[in-house]
Amino acid sequence: MTVLLPTENGATRAYVPRGDPFRPSGTAPLASRTVFSAAHVVADPYADTSPDGPAAVDWDATLAFRRHLWAQGLGVAEAMDTAQRGMGLDWAGAAELIRRSAVEARACGGRIACGVGTDQLTGRPAGPVGVAEVRGAYEEQLALVEGTGAQAILMASRALAAAAGGPEDYLELYGHLLRQAAEPVILHWLGPMFDPALTGYWGSADLDAATDTFLEVVAAHPDKVDGVKLSLLDADREVVLRRRLPQGVRCYTGDDFHYPELIEGDAHGFSHALLGIFDPLGPLAADAVRILDTGDAAGFRKLLDPTVELSRHLFEAPTRFYKTGVVFLAWLAGHQSHFTMVGGLQSARSLPHLARAYELADGLGLFPDPDLAEARLKSLLDVYGVAR
Template identity: 50%
Template structure:
């Protein structure tokens, strides 16, 4: 199968697909020896009437939940209403709350399905200043939605707290209030400013070592109420450093979409579990890789995972926060949804050249599960967006 794709020198060249066989999931979910949460995207309904520039898009609930069924079938847990679901970027709290309720109910209908859900403070008015107690109340409100529906919370980083805090003590105050009141063990979330510039200096310092000392103190005080911490700084050494200092019983969830392959595999300092947005588009290959790791077949694990890291680095290229566009693009190519339309029109956040590179690297990584359909849709896309006939 051939397709004409744009080049960075302005020319067009023909490309022949490398992987030609369908990669559909088997009947039984594989077993992993790592906890693997896939942060899942949301499918909007482009035929519905809604304001694209707002934060209450019309969600296609059937397609959105069907994709979660697909992830469960591959052995993954789901991290719901997180950054990959455009949380805080065209998906506001009312829609996120409905997503959480529906996703928890949906998971209960699937044997073995498991999920955790993002709870934050994104319903606070970002144009106003808020007190620490306002922020505590906001977290409590969202925790209540998650826990009353029967879910487990992921305590998302708060833009409001980052704006209000004047010292590390302010973070300690808020986090200890929320964690101590939670009905379930909490997963903490350290999201770097590459993903959200409003979170620069989180934990009260722009110095990572100082920030790390603060979060370790918070964890030490509440270690029996914390499942783990996800760190998304795109720096493997920072993750290893924090991982080595976590108290027993608190696990590291890698959120490093650049270095997850080596961090999950582990080394003499330990290994990371995973809570990753990249698992959404690479799910079929990552599932096979994690199953190989569980069998202690490291050669197969690395052979499968390494090409996905190359793809991930393209998807998460700066401006990193627009990685969701490539995630949904691949979901469309793979037939998980019948359109490439996103909340807030985010499909327009990347160039045709970027999408061409994503297509090439997705093929090399073996994540195009229906190659014939992917080529057909890629040709349509290139004709429409880049004026390239195929």
């Protein structure tokens, strides 16, 4: 069966679906790398809400998807930017997501780490937010996450980026949070390609200077830092940084452009993973790591390298809208019954972009039921008026 996919010039081109889904070779726990998938949320398509209203979440489908990831042997990174944190999911929704997912993780023995930020400050009455208020917001969220028994991920804060006067404010605030953290946390450095409001994070737009400040925070509290998560899309910088980490502090790659080589590593070390692309790649990514667990680096790369084209497509500029492609693929794969997102973000990518995402994902065998994926794609094409 041929599918006519729309192109950017208004024409269509024929594509023949692969037809046979990828089937993982095993279910053994992952051993050589710690791997988190940042997970998306499933919207409630029947909620009478607006893009600027509170997020309406389909909790059953959202938690079912997390069970799917845990079943692959992956950890879940909860309430991160992949879950539209700050792009449709407000703090009230994120807090409820954290509470529910933590309960689910305990029930099925899944690993979970949750984002701690300052987004309760968003939408507050007009007026500047000071560093003290940012600290209080972080403390509130850290207490909630640790109270659920989940590991904390200290996310980059838009409010801190706006309020900080320089590197010293970052050093003081993060030092304060790490001293009071009950368990080692993951420090998250999200680059401006994911969120332009984070430009100049760690007190400088110069990435070398910012890196020095970031590493100074880690070096001062190595016992409270499980690892650092880098989302800068710069493989060389990540390699240099991870070699400078204190002994025992992990590097979790968040580089959705170069993850195979970073996870494989080199003679000096490797990166673990905390990736949004592992939301649609879950079973395949877990299988690749199991191959790596056996010492077969070539087999690992053979399986994972072909996924990079899809990842680069989903995360192409403007990168922050990658969530649309992730949810689109979840719909095609049968993990949810609709293509609706909180905040109406399903409109953030073009039809040709989505069609190419389908083609690349199908080529990897990511759809458990290829006929369902094809039928759902065609229903979307019908909505857009694409001639068959």
